[in-house]
Amino acid sequence: MDIVFKALADESRRQLLDKLHAHSGLTLSQLCEDLAMTRQAVTKHLRILEDANLVVSQKQGRNKLHYLNPVPIQQIAERWIDKFERSQLRLLTDLKKQLEGEADEK
Amino acid sequence: MKNKFVYAIYIRTTQQKLWDALIKPEFTKQYWCNSHQESNWTQGSPWKIVLPDGTTTDMGEIIEIDPPKKLVLKWQNEWRPELKAEGPSRATIFLEPVGDTIKLTVTHEIEKDDSKFLGAVSNGWPAILSSLKSLLETGESHEHTRKTPTRDKCIV
Numbered sequence: 001m002d003i004v005f006k007a008l009a010d011e012s013r014r015q016l017l018d019k020l021h022a023h024s025g026l027t028l029s030q031l032c033e034d035l036a037m038t039r040q041a042v043t044k045h046l047r048i049l050e051d052a053n054l055v056v057s058q059k060q061g062r063n064k065l066h067y068l069n070p071v072p073i074q075q076i077a078e079r080w081i082d083k084f085e086r087s088q089l090r091l092l093t094d095l096k097k098q099l100e101g102e103a104d105e106k
Numbered sequence: 107m108k109n110k111f112v113y114a115i116y117i118r119t120t121q122q123k124l125w126d127a128l129i130k131p132e133f134t135k136q137y138w139c140n141s142h143q144e145s146n147w148t149q150g151s152p153w154k155i156v157l158p159d160g161t162t163t164d165m166g167e168i169i170e171i172d173p174p175k176k177l178v179l180k181w182q183n184e185w186r187p188e189l190k191a192e193g194p195s196r197a198t199i200f201l202e203p204v205g206d207t208i209k210l211t212v213t214h215e216i217e218k219d220d221s222k223f224l225g226a227v228s229n230g231w232p233a234i235l236s237s238l239k240s241l242l243e244t245g246e247s248h249e250h251t252r253k254t255p256t257r258d259k260c261i262v
Contacts, residue, residue: 025110056114056211067112074232078240078248 001079004072007052012037013045017054020068027063110215111228115235116207119242124201124208125174127242137237137247140254147171153179157254161185166194176200181214185257189223192216210235 007013019031032042046066049055056069081089117124127133131142138155145153145168154165166180177199183189195216202209212235214227237251 024112053114053116056112058112058213067110069112069114070228071113071115071232071235075236075239078233078236 001072001076003052004054004076007048007054010045010048012041013049016042016045016049017068020055020066024067025058025060025065027065031066109217109219109221109224110213111224111231113212113214113231113235115210115239116204117210117239117242118207121174121201121203121208123242124210127238128177128199133241135252137241137251138234140252147173153181154184159254163255169196174201183223183226186226189226192218192221192223195221195223195227210238 008017015035016031019035020026023030028039028042028046031046032039035042037045046055046057050057053069053072055066057064057066059065119127127137129143129145129147134142139157141155141157141163143153143155145151147168149168149171151168152165153168155163157163163185164181164183166182168177169180170176170178179197179199180194181197182194183192193216195214197215198211198213200211200213202211212231214224214231216224233248233251237248241247
């Protein structure tokens, strides 16, 4: 689980995950678009995200497409969120979303 | 465009045990919302997910099967009209040994942009897969994945 937290503990890597969350299945070039990162930096971050199983890549023809894999994040949630808290937490996050609009929290 | 999701998890088990856990009712009932699948598990045969009361939530067909390695399903929701309206999706389940674990990859895709069905399964798969991992590694699945879903409140 350390490897997942380490992978998440970086703004640039979270930015890449956000991008894959918005658009599933991007190539390296598409991931690099509009980012203030070099291609080499994106490649390095992607490797860390793939090692943590937060990103899965699949070949499609000549392209390698990247997908956000939410399963490790689910495993973190399962570890600490008690079964009785689940519905209350859902209510709270729904309330927060409603009050703040759909905008992501910073 | 957002019409394909990929989920991957590494489970400390054997490929055969994982395969059995994916298709046998005594396993799926413990981590897949108390449901089981009905099929004779040959290429071209019908396939469906059934709840304890006999409700069919999803149905389709076995497109390809290569035990204990690969299963490709034509998969259509039958339970919620707005999801059924989107037509069939395609799910690929792939097992491969990686080190002392088995990597399980689930790919779910549909020929439709911004699919509500894929949105629904994207809540379901991570919960189901992490519960399956707990079941195989510790003998106990996650409690919330053992409950029978209702139409308006289900994790898949």
